[in-house]
Amino acid sequence: MEFDTATLLAIAAMSVVTATTRLSGLWFAKLVRPQSRIAAALQAVPSAVLMSVIAPAVFLQGPAEALAAGITLLLAFRLPMMAAVVGGVAAVVALRYLIG
Amino acid sequence: MPDEQSEVRLGLTAILPAAVAVIPFGLLLGARAVEQGLSVGEVALMSVLVFAGSAQFVVIDIWSEPAPWLIIGVTTLMVNIRHVLMGASLAGKLGAFPALAKPVAMLFMVDEVWAMAERRALDRTLTPAYYAGMFGLLYANWITWTVTGAWFGRLVSDPYAFGFDFAFTAIFITLLTGFWRGRQTALILAASSAAAVAAKLAVEGPWYIMAGALAGVLVATVVSTSEAADRVEADDGI
Numbered sequence: 001m002e003f004d005t006a007t008l009l010a011i012a013a014m015s016v017v018t019a020t021t022r023l024s025g026l027w028f029a030k031l032v033r034p035q036s037r038i039a040a041a042l043q044a045v046p047s048a049v050l051m052s053v054i055a056p057a058v059f060l061q062g063p064a065e066a067l068a069a070g071i072t073l074l075l076a077f078r079l080p081m082m083a084a085v086v087g088g089v090a091a092v093v094a095l096r097y098l099i100g
Numbered sequence: 101m102p103d104e105q106s107e108v109r110l111g112l113t114a115i116l117p118a119a120v121a122v123i124p125f126g127l128l129l130g131a132r133a134v135e136q137g138l139s140v141g142e143v144a145l146m147s148v149l150v151f152a153g154s155a156q157f158v159v160i161d162i163w164s165e166p167a168p169w170l171i172i173g174v175t176t177l178m179v180n181i182r183h184v185l186m187g188a189s190l191a192g193k194l195g196a197f198p199a200l201a202k203p204v205a206m207l208f209m210v211d212e213v214w215a216m217a218e219r220r221a222l223d224r225t226l227t228p229a230y231y232a233g234m235f236g237l238l239y240a241n242w243i244t245w246t247v248t249g250a251w252f253g254r255l256v257s258d259p260y261a262f263g264f265d266f267a268f269t270a271i272f273i274t275l276l277t278g279f280w281r282g283r284q285t286a287l288i289l290a291a292s293s294a295a296a297v298a299a300k301l302a303v304e305g306p307w308y309i310m311a312g313a314l315a316g317v318l319v320a321t322v323v324s325t326s327e328a329a330d331r332v333e334a335d336d337g338i
Contacts, residue, residue: 002139006166011142013173014159015149021180022206025187032188040324041317045189046218047279048292048316049182050272052309053211055296057269068266069273076274085117088270093263 064095104229111233114220118212119241121267122153124259126242129156130249131256136163143250147243151210155179156246158306179306185313186214193221197228208235212271219275284323292316 032038058069072088079087133143138160150156155176162168162175187206194202205228209217213235220226249255259265279285296312 003141003145004139004166006169007138007142008145010159010167010169010172011146011149013169014146014152014155014176017173017176018150018152018155018180018183019207021177021183022187022209023203024184025189025209026191026202026206028184028188029191037321037324041321042189042192043324044288044317044320045185045313046215047276047285047288048313048320049186049309050215050276050279051289051292051316052296052312054269054272055293055312056300056308057266058273059293059297060300065266065269069269072270072273073277076277081271081274082117084274085267085270088273089263089267092266092270096263 062100064092064099067095067099068092104227107227107229108233111216111230112237114216114230115212115234115237117267118216118271119237121264121271122212122238122241123245124256124262124264125153125157126245127249127252127256128254128259129153129160130246130251131254132249133160133163133246134250134253136160137165138163138250140247140250144243144247147246150176151208151239151242152176152180153210153242154306182309182313183209185310185317186211190214190217193217193226196225197231201228205231205235208239210235210238212268213238215272215275219278222278284320287323288316288319291319 029042032042054069057065059066068088068091071091072084075084075087078084130143133146133156134140138146146156158179159172159175162171187209190206190209191202194205197205213231216234217226217231220230276289292312292315295315296308299311300308
């Protein structure tokens with residue numbers, strides 16, 4: 001099993017950077033006063049981040065993905081999560097085959 | 101206090117779809133890393149110490165020998181800067197965690213674990229056992245499949261073929277429905293979508309996540325202030 005010095009250094013850099021970004025939220029949250037405007041804005045983080053992560057796949061990737069996203073959304077209101085996800089994936093596979 | 105064993109089991113169940121969907125990506129990442137000159141041991145070490153799928157994919161793409169550690173570090177920061185916002189939001193939901201468990205939980209905050217934890221915290225207290233069930237499975241799963249990919253080479257050439265890529269989109273869409281709070285959410289989602297799409301079209305790289313997230317949060321400061329004002333008026337009426 002070989003380990004290269006430059007590679008180890010790069011992995012260490014990745015590890016330190018990732019740990020720092022993950023831990024910094026705890027520190028950041030301590031600075032935010034409860035009831036403040038920033039505290040209220042932080043409540044929007046889950047919706048805002050989730051939407052931003054999926055936006056390119058939903059709006060830019062193509063009609064198959066856009067349609068499948070709509071189908072997944074409808075399923076999510078009616079079915080348990082696992083079933084909605086499986087249904088959404090099945091929809092995208094079928095739609096990619098049908099309309100590319 | 102809820103029964104710990106059942107909390108772990110619920111956490112495992114919640115993260116299972118993500119764990120299955122990530123398998124072909126783990127295999128692909130391991131194989132690509134070896135093609136770029138990493139050893140199997142180095143792939144294992146990276147997954148153990150970094151445990152950040154999207155950053156690992158981006159970094160392996162730009163890998164060369166000897167590894168340009170500074171570029172790799174900066175690129176990792178660019179991909180992972182979203183954690184600051186995510187962590188600041190999740191930190192408020194760790195009330196049931198012992199002081200020392202909070203930083204440990206944060207170190208394992210990958211996107212799927214974070215999203216599921218936020219969703220769980222909407223309905224119930226997020227327990228350390230539930231959280232550990234989620235990241236424990238995903239962590240072991242990620243190490244296993246990236247190393248398997250590094251060991252055996254290209255078992256999977258295209259995770260897109262069977263829609264595995266869309267599984268993450270589908271998971272996040274189903275989670276999003278839980279966060280719906282009416283008009284306010286509609287405005288936040290619209291702002292985030294527009295900014296993320298615009299940023300994705302305008303610049304290469306992962307900036308679209310931060311652009312969309314910040315746009316949504318910015319809109320929330322405006323909307324929540326006006327709703328808070330409404331509440332004050334309502335209180336005055338009583």
